Amino acid sequence: MHRMVDIVSSEELKKIDHITAKYKGKHGSLIPALKESQDVCGYLPRQVQRRIAEGLNLSPSQVYGVVSFYAFFTTVPRGKHIVRVCLGTACYVKGAKEILDNLQRELHVEVGGVTRDRQYSLESVRCLGACGLAPVMTVGHDTHGMLDPRRAIEIVRSYT
Secondary structure: OOOOOOOOOHHHHHHHHHHHHHHHHOOOOHHHHHHHHHHHHOOHHHHHHHHHEEEEHOOHHHHHHHHHHHHOOOOOOOEEEEEEEEHHHHHOOHHHHHHHHHHHHHHHOOOOOOOOOOOOEEEEEEOOOOOOHOOOOOEEEEOOOOOOOOHHHHHOOOOO
């Protein structure tokens, strides 16, 4: 898996400073500040967490505690499009593993990783609740079913 260095631009840091200034001193402001900051950077690396802590007069451990508690927040880069392939029983027996393997090969990314251009994150999940459409994957909020490996990559590439 290609590992990216936590690089946050000076422009992104300025936006984060603006966000923390807006919320400074307001009760219950950490979660909205984290959400808006994640929207700016795409994720919350330590550098950003420290900047938020400083801006809101909180300890870095308080910020990290919230970031690590809520599944919505991520400390690793995510792609513009999050691709989730279901590996639940119905999907697995209908070829989901082959779909996942093909996506890894074609996108040059491991499960849990992000493509070099940060267009796609690839994840596997246990169930998407659409067993009647097996095999299933989602791209963002869109669900795609009755897939085969070729069709799955065509669908993913249509999200560029």
